[in-house]
Amino acid sequence: MNYQTILTSVEDAVLTITINRPDKLNALNQMVLTELALVIDDFIAHPVLRSAIITGSGEKAFIAGADISEFSGLDAATGTGLAQKGQQLFARIENAPKPVIAAVNGFALGGGCELAMACHFRIASENAKFGQPEVNLGLLPGYGGTQRLTRLIGKGRALELLLAGTMIDAVTAFNYGLVNRVVPQAGLLAEARSVLTVINTKAPLAVAACIEAANLTDAPGKTGYEKEAESFGQLIATDDAREGIAAFMEKRKAEFRGS
Ligand code: COA
Numbered sequence: 001m002n003y004q005t006i007l008t009s010v011e012d013a014v015l016t017i018t019i020n021r022p023d024k025l026n027a028l029n030q031m032v033l034t035e036l037a038l039v040i041d042d043f044i045a046h047p048v049l050r051s052a053i054i055t056g057s058g059e060k061a062f063i064a065g066a067d068i069s070e071f072s073g074l075d076a077a078t079g080t081g082l083a084q085k086g087q088q089l090f091a092r093i094e095n096a097p098k099p100v101i102a103a104v105n106g107f108a109l110g111g112g113c114e115l116a117m118a119c120h121f122r123i124a125s126e127n128a129k130f131g132q133p134e135v136n137l138g139l140l141p142g143y144g145g146t147q148r149l150t151r152l153i154g155k156g157r158a159l160e161l162l163l164a165g166t167m168i169d170a171v172t173a174f175n176y177g178l179v180n181r182v183v184p185q186a187g188l189l190a191e192a193r194s195v196l197t198v199i200n201t202k203a204p205l206a207v208a209a210c211i212e213a214a215n216l217t218d219a220p221g222k223t224g225y226e227k228e229a230e231s232f233g234q235l236i237a238t239d240d241a242r243e244g245i246a247a248f249m250e251k252r253k254a255e256f257r258g259s
Helices: 029-047 076-094 113-117 134-136 145-153 155-164 172-177 185-199 204-218 225-234 239-249
Strands: 005-010 014-019 051-056 062-064 100-104 107-109 121-123 129-131 167-169 180-181
Touching: 005 029, 005 100, 005 155, 014 029, 029 076, 051 185, 062 100, 076 113, 076 172, 100 113, 100 185, 113 121, 113 129, 113 145, 113 204, 121 172, 121 185, 129 172, 145 155, 155 239, 167 172, 172 180, 180 185, 204 225, 204 239, 225 239
Parallel strands: 014 051, 051 100, 062 107, 100 121, 107 129, 121 180
Antiparallel strands: 005 014, 129 167
16 A cells, blocks of 8 residues: 555565655654554554564654644644544554564654654664653643653653653663664664564464553553463463473474464
């Protein structure tokens, strides 16, 4: 399928999703949100694709935020509606049963930082910069940033970024635990693919269950521990777990089938 604001490519069951508005530093306008939702739904439903990378076009920006030029016509109701649209899409990414990781290749500001945080984890290039500068516009992050940033880096550090609207560089983001590793820009996508190639050899149902349980850490109601125990029991009865355990005992490589 062809999109106006997004490029996609597939290599070894890994889908690369590139937000493609480099002249606007890949700012998330309504069209990007709509098209990204379609791409993510296709990815989740696709029988062959196992994992995805989200990145930005060009060498300067991952995503420099929501498209500020679309903000001026908003009122209280449409503003809430826009934030809810973004939150729903980012929750869909966070709850995807297959890994989605962010390859952050430059500015990840505002909605760009929020999108990166909705991914299951993040790898950054050395020139990456992170921030939630909405306060500079008299706003706050609307796509889950106040929640996910606080969870990922702790309340004190999160509130400093949220309140001062300042940016941090890739090394600081690594020290804060916001990104898993920092690599030269030229090797960023290769690094992301290499991590996913390893994950893609694992049992798909176990991968999905890990994501679901980890996401429940912060959810109300049934606790992550309860869900973890329930999923462990479900997984232990699957063919893939039987195969994985047998392969370990027989000192051979497991062949997982997704059942
Ligand atoms: N929304 C809309 N357009 C954006 C944008 C955004 N979030 N971020 C950048 N752009 C546009 C700029 O308006 C400019 O367009 P133009 O060439 O038509 O004027 C183009 O992208 C390049 O950006 P520019 O500001 O010229 O690049 P820079 O290198 O001088 O600065 C940034 C880079 C990221 C520091 C700066 O663009 C910026 O502060 N962007 C906004 C970040 C932000 O507040 N995000 C949160 C939004 S809620």
